Amino acid sequence: MKEKLKEHIENLTPLTDDEFSFVLSHFSFEKHKKNDFLIREGENVRHCYFVVSGLLKLVFNDKDEKQHIVSFAMEDWWESDFSAYFTKTKAKMSLQCIENTTVFSISLDNYEKLSTELPKMERFFLKKSNSGHIAAQNRILSFLTSSAKERYEQLLKQYPSLFQRVPKTLLASYLGVSRETLSRLSS
Amino acid sequence: MKEKLKEHIENLTPLTDDEFSFVLSHFSFEKHKKNDFLIREGENVRHCYFVVSGLLKLVFNDKDEKQHIVSFAMEDWWESDFSAYFTKTKAKMSLQCIENTTVFSISLDNYEKLSTELPKMERFFLKKSNSGHIAAQNRILSFLTSSAKERYEQLLKQYPSLFQRVPKTLLASYLGVSRETLSRLSS
DNA sequence: TTATAATTGTGATGTTTGTCACGCCCGAAC
DNA sequence: GTTCGGGCGTGACAAACATCACAATTATAA
Numbered sequence: 001m002k003e004k005l006k007e008h009i010e011n012l013t014p015l016t017d018d019e020f021s022f023v024l025s026h027f028s029f030e031k032h033k034k035n036d037f038l039i040r041e042g043e044n045v046r047h048c049y050f051v052v053s054g055l056l057k058l059v060f061n062d063k064d065e066k067q068h069i070v071s072f073a074m075e076d077w078w079e080s081d082f083s084a085y086f087t088k089t090k091a092k093m094s095l096q097c098i099e100n101t102t103v104f105s106i107s108l109d110n111y112e113k114l115s116t117e118l119p120k121m122e123r124f125f126l127k128k129s130n131s132g133h134i135a136a137q138n139r140i141l142s143f144l145t146s147s148a149k150e151r152y153e154q155l156l157k158q159y160p161s162l163f164q165r166v167p168k169t170l171l172a173s174y175l176g177v178s179r180e181t182l183s184r185l186s187s
Numbered sequence: 188m189k190e191k192l193k194e195h196i197e198n199l200t201p202l203t204d205d206e207f208s209f210v211l212s213h214f215s216f217e218k219h220k221k222n223d224f225l226i227r228e229g230e231n232v233r234h235c236y237f238v239v240s241g242l243l244k245l246v247f248n249d250k251d252e253k254q255h256i257v258s259f260a261m262e263d264w265w266e267s268d269f270s271a272y273f274t275k276t277k278a279k280m281s282l283q284c285i286e287n288t289t290v291f292s293i294s295l296d297n298y299e300k301l302s303t304e305l306p307k308m309e310r311f312f313l314k315k316s317n318s319g320h321i322a323a324q325n326r327i328l329s330f331l332t333s334s335a336k337e338r339y340e341q342l343l344k345q346y347p348s349l350f351q352r353v354p355k356t357l358l359a360s361y362l363g364v365s366r367e368t369l370s371r372l373s374s
Numbered sequence: 375t376t377a378t379a380a381t382t383g384t385g386a387t388g389t390t391t392g393t394c395a396c397g398c399c400c401g402a403a404c
Numbered sequence: 405g406t407t408c409g410g411g412c413g414t415g416a417c418a419a420a421c422a423t424c425a426c427a428a429t430t431a432t433a434a
């Protein structure tokens with residue numbers, strides 16, 4: 001588990017063993033079961049999560065209780081309701097396990113401490129944030145340029161494993177179409 | 188002009204005058220006319236821009252030469268093709284002036300120098316990047332949860348000035364609907 | 375095992391939206 | 405002035421998609 005986090009960080013910036021122990025001391029390791037909530041809509045968001053194994057969904061529920069999936073969080077992803085996390089406001093979204101999941105979590109205090117105490121890590125978080133921004137922009141682009149069918153095919157190509165791991169209803173609410181439409185797209 | 192940048196940064200972190208001069212020395216000030224390109228699709232992206240005045244569009248052109256507006260960049264916004272900027276690859280999008288525009292620009296080298304030399308600024312860029320990520324996520328959410336009409340009304344509420352400054356065709360291609368549909372929504 | 379719930383496909387129908395077509399208005403260029 | 409083109413509205417039609425309904429199959433739990 002530790003190794004997973006270490007390797008992940010070292011993809012962007014090398015760390016000595018001492019530095020990594022120091023980094024690690026700012027995180028907690030957590031195991032969660034399928035359907036557990038890491039973040040509940042309306043509550044405070046104490047942590048940001050690094051996914052070691054498993055699968056989560058970041059979900060927004062509209063007034064009609066219809067769920068919309070903003071993001072699937074897979075192995076090696078960072079996820080949270082970042083808006084609520086950074087501004088210390090209540091969560092607008094929920095983060096829930098689709099499978100049994102293990103994560104490293106970090107509080108905002110520790111996030112900021114770590115950033116100031118170890119500049120490498122601030123640089124690391126900056127790069128991660130930039131990637132997150134770019135990924136989100138690509139998703140916007142896919143809504144602007146592509147039909148439901150094309151978005152479906154892009155997803156299939158990029159994350160083929162999702163189609164075995166996740167009920168189609170969830171894929172539909174990620175793609176922004178109804179379950180029935182998705183079903184007809186696949187045939 | 189300088190003051191605009193200074194105030195903008197000081198919204199998030201205080202700066203001494205010396206620090207600000209140091210910051211400023213990493214930027215260039217540029218004036219551009221309506222229709223000028225700051226970034227052209229297919230070319231290298233040398234700079235990231237802070238908009239002092241005016242209005243720009245960040246545009247993606249699909250295979251059918253249809254333009255899709257990823258973002259309008261207004262006063263106080265940071266904009267670039269961040270993916271191309273950070274990874275030193277060719278631009279997938281263009282950044283073009285809708286009005287006469289003034290900006291501060293910073294090269295990637297200077298961005299990185301500034302970040303390492305002045306940790307405050309790295310913290311600043313991190314916060315900006317987070318906001319960008321969150322803003323993009325909200326836009327994704329609006330595609331998932333809202334009809335064209337609702338997205339139109341949200342935009343009208345958030346940026347009423349756009350409706351005087353920008354031809355409806357551009358608003359349509361930001362909202363992801365045809366010009367004709369947008370026209371019918373407003374009535 | 376048996377009962378219960380979740381998942382998925384598919385038909386019927388109506389709404390939303392895109393596309394093509396046309397006409398009007400208005401400002402810029404000549 | 406006249407011409408030309410961009411911006412904008414709107415009608416007609418077709419395509420894409422949502423919604424409702426129902427059935428069949430597959431987990432899941434008691």
